[in-house]
Amino acid sequence: MTDFESYLEQIMQQIRDLRDADFHVCPADSDDTQECTCSNFDLVIDKVDELRHHHNYPQ
Numbered sequence: 001m002t003d004f005e006s007y008l009e010q011i012m013q014q015i016r017d018l019r020d021a022d023f024h025v026c027p028a029d030s031d032d033t034q035e036c037t038c039s040n041f042d043l044v045i046d047k048v049d050e051l052r053h054h055h056n057y058p059q
C-alpha cells in the first residue's frame with residue numbers, strides 16, 4: 001500500500017468514526033419512517049474509495 005492509499009484509508013476511517021460517533025444519532029434507528037443519515041457519511045466514503053481505486057500513484 002502506498003502512502004497515498006494509506007492516507008486515504010485514514011480519511012475513510014475518520015469518516016466512519018464520525019458516522020458512528022455518539023453525537024450522530026441516526027433518525028432511522030428509532031423510527032423507520034425517518035431517513036437514514038448514515039448514508040450521507042457513506043457517500044463521502046465511497047468518493048474517497050473511488051479516488052483510491054482510480055488514482056495511479058507511483059509506488
Ligand SMILES: [Zn+2]
Binds near residue numbers: 026028029037038039
Ligand atoms: Zn442510518
